[in-house]
């Protein structure tokens with residue numbers, strides 16, 4: 001299968017010079033289309049730095065990153081934002097919904113930036129909200145929904161434009177265990193439907209839900225294994 005992600009020997013150094021921090025230290029990784037991968041590591045291991053690279057929110061100090069066949073490692077901010085819009089759906093720990101917009105409006109909003117017309121926006125947003133089981137909550141605002149429901153809105157927002165890559169950073173970090181289970185079930189369902197899902201976490205129990213687990217430590221990949229317990 002063709003890799004969606006190909007990271008070749010990347011390093012990320014913060015504060016080059018005396019107080020430099022080598023947050024990523026010669027990392028190479030390939031992820032194929034349709035994989036469901038957890039990236040796990042302790043606090044300070046380099047997860048957020050790696051997520052920022054994979055999500056085209058930052059570029060490496062050295063090395064190459066090919067996303068869907070395009071070298072994004074040397075792109076400028078404006079080019080990166082075009083790639084992000086097109087290729088990546090983000091899910092964050094804190095949901096990042098806009099409080100005075102309804103669920104439907106929250107899901108529609110990024111579709112405006114993708115230049116999608118009004119009617120198609122509504123159709124894609126409704127389809128995505130249905131996929132996360134919220135078709136009866138579309139007029140609710142974030143403060144009228146539970147944390148789990150808010151995260152489902154955020155997932156609908158991430159998947160509405162059907163980006164090839166879903167990047168979730170500690171998506172269950174603010175949720176109780178029942179809601180966490182629900183969210184992981186939805187991510188698994190997205191994988192089943194052929195999406196590529198990358199889940200970033202510090203929690204072994206969460207990482208165990210993914211099909212492949214990549215462990216990072218001190219900015220290096222320590223292990224990369226297929227999860228034997230994973231059930232499709």
Ligand SMILES: Nc1ncnc2c1ncn2[C@@H]1O[C@H](COP(=O)(O)OP(=O)(O)O)[C@@H](O)[C@H]1O
Nearest residue numbers: 014021023041042043044045046047048049050
């Ligand atoms: N903007 C920054 N400037 C300097 N050092 C940073 C910056 N961001 C992260 N670091 C350092 O890089 C290392 C990796 O951090 P991070 O990627 O946030 O790890 P994690 O998300 O796994 O906790 C840590 O030592 C952290 O202190």
Ligand SMILES: [Mg+2]
Nearest residue numbers: 044047048049
């Ligand atoms: Mg972090």
